[in-house]
Amino acid sequence: xxxxxxxxxxxxxxxxxxxxxxxxxxxxxxxxxxxxxxxxxxxxxxxxxxxxxxxxxxxxxxxxxxxxxxxxxxxxxxxxxxxxxxxxxxxxxxxxxxxxxxxxxxxxxxxxxxxxxxxxxxxxxxxxxxx
Amino acid sequence: xxxxxxxxxxxxxxxxxxxxxxxxxxxxxxxxxxxxxxxxxxxxxxxxxxxxxxxxxxxxxxxxxxxxxxxxxxxxxxxxxxxxxxxxxxxxxxxxxxxxxxxxxxxxxxxxxxxxxxxxxxxxxxxxxxxxxxxxxxxxxxxxxxxxxxxxxxxxxxxxxxxxxxxxxxxxxxxxxxxxxxxxxxxxxxxxxx
Numbered sequence: 661x662x663x664x665x666x667x668x669x670x671x672x673x674x675x676x677x678x679x680x681x682x683x684x685x686x687x688x689x690x691x692x693x694x695x696x697x698x699x700x701x702x703x704x705x706x707x708x709x710x711x712x713x714x715x716x717x718x719x720x721x722x723x724x725x726x727x728x729x730x731x732x733x734x735x736x737x738x739x740x741x742x743x744x745x746x747x748x749x750x751x752x753x754x755x756x757x758x759x760x761x762x763x764x765x766x767x768x769x770x771x772x773x774x775x776x777x778x779x780x781x782x783x784x785x786x787x788x789x790x791x
Numbered sequence: 792x793x794x795x796x797x798x799x800x801x802x803x804x805x806x807x808x809x810x811x812x813x814x815x816x817x818x819x820x821x822x823x824x825x826x827x828x829x830x831x832x833x834x835x836x837x838x839x840x841x842x843x844x845x846x847x848x849x850x851x852x853x854x855x856x857x858x859x860x861x862x863x864x865x866x867x868x869x870x871x872x873x874x875x876x877x878x879x880x881x882x883x884x885x886x887x888x889x890x891x892x893x894x895x896x897x898x899x900x901x902x903x904x905x906x907x908x909x910x911x912x913x914x915x916x917x918x919x920x921x922x923x924x925x926x927x928x929x930x931x932x933x934x935x936x937x938x939x940x941x942x943x944x945x946x947x948x949x950x951x952x953x954x955x956x957x958x959x960x961x962x963x964x965x966x967x968x969x970x971x972x973x974x975x976x977x978x979x980x981x982x983x984x985x
Contacts, residue, residue: 672825694851696821728844730851731941735924763841766848766945773921 661716664708668692675701676726680708685718690725693733702736709743719753720744724771727761727789734770738777745778755783762786812878812885818871819861824854831878835885845970846885848945850878852938853889853966861891862961875965883972890965898954898962905952908943916944939966946970 661682668677674692681687687709695701712720722744729737741756748754758771771782806814812834813827831850835843857874865871874891893901911919920940928936943950951967 672821728848730855731924731937732855734937734941735928738924764844766941769917769944773917777921777925 661712664704666704674728676729678705680705680712682712682716685712685716685720686723687720688723688725690723690727692727693729695733698730698732698736702733702739705740706743709740709747713743713747713752717752719755720747721755721757723757723759725759725787726767727764729767737770738774741774741778741780741782745780748780754780756780757783757785759785759787761789808879810879810881812880814877816875817873818865818868819854819858819874819876820869820871821858824851824858827854827876839972842885842970842972845945846878846887849887849942849968849970850876852942852945853887853968856938856966857889857891860893862894863892880972885970885972887968887970888965890963892957892961893954893964895956895960895962898956898964901952901954901964904939905950908940909949909951913944913947916940920944942966942968 663682664678664680666675666678668691669675670692673696674694676689676691676693679688689705709720712718722740724737744754744756758774760767760771768784768786771784774780775782813831815827828847828851832843832847835846837843854874854876857876858872861872861874863873865873872891874889877886877888879886879888907919908916920937923937923940926936939950946968948969948971950969953965953967955963955965957963
């Protein structure tokens with residue numbers, strides 16, 4: 661299956677860097693997320709995941725490494741996590757790693773809230789963002 | 792309209808104080824918002840990266856609210872939404888203020904949300920945000936409908952809203968958010984463990 665790659669750019673809108681690997685199931689979204697059409701952007705990721713789940717059927721490791729996202733993006737991230745949780749419930753192998761900037765408590769809190777919302781286990785790691 | 796009440800020189804003196812970081816009233820576009828937010832981020836993060844990021848994140852949510860929901864339209868040009876964005880500071884805090892027109896029919900709902908936000912403690916506020924985020928997206932909402940709740944969480948402070956009914960079917964809706972420069976979290980570093 662093909663990879664989904666989107667190069668990140670913070671200009672008028674903030675497009676996160678996306679790398680979804682169709683051969684080993686390692687996925688990463690990083691950078692900043694504030695988009696003109698949030699649903700449209702994240703639906704690409706969700707569609708890719710559904711295709712991977714249906715066709716490749718292997719494990720998925722999803723790494724979130726965002727340094728900023730708006731509330732609209734936070735709803736879309738929840739939707740991604742719901743897809744992953746559903747896959748896990750159907751005995752797919754899922755690992756979610758959540759990297760939060762060490763000076764940003766609210767991004768760390770988000771992961772805790774997502775765990776409550778979805779029932780997924782999310783591994784949390786702090787990191788020092790490069791500026 | 793009563794023009795006597797407006798003193799341009801007084802207004803100019805007010806907005807020329809050096810404690811004003813941003814004062815804007817006019818049509819708002821995504822390009823303009825990007826310019827403002829870039830400046831704010833650069834300027835404030837030099838002083839204190841943690842607090843600067845908070846102010847930036849709050850500003851983004853508030854300004855997006857104006858951009859999505861303002862009912863005042865600039866009929867000149869591209870029919871952009873009109874709003875007011877202000878950031879001021881003193882030695883101990885930043886204050887962010889945004890204002891825009893809303894329909895009077897929307898006021899009740901705004902007040903209800905505000906009531907909820909202003910009475911909840913931090914944990915209950917997180918709970919409330921999760922509840923709103925889990926609800927199906929309502930049709931008018933371009934965002935997640937949780938902007939104001941997130942603003943209160945990020946500010947870690949009570950927010951204030953004021954609504955002034957105008958003649959006709961509009962009301963002026965203003966939001967006031969205060970961010971402390973010296974965050975209390977530094978003494979009790981409550982970051983979650985890995």
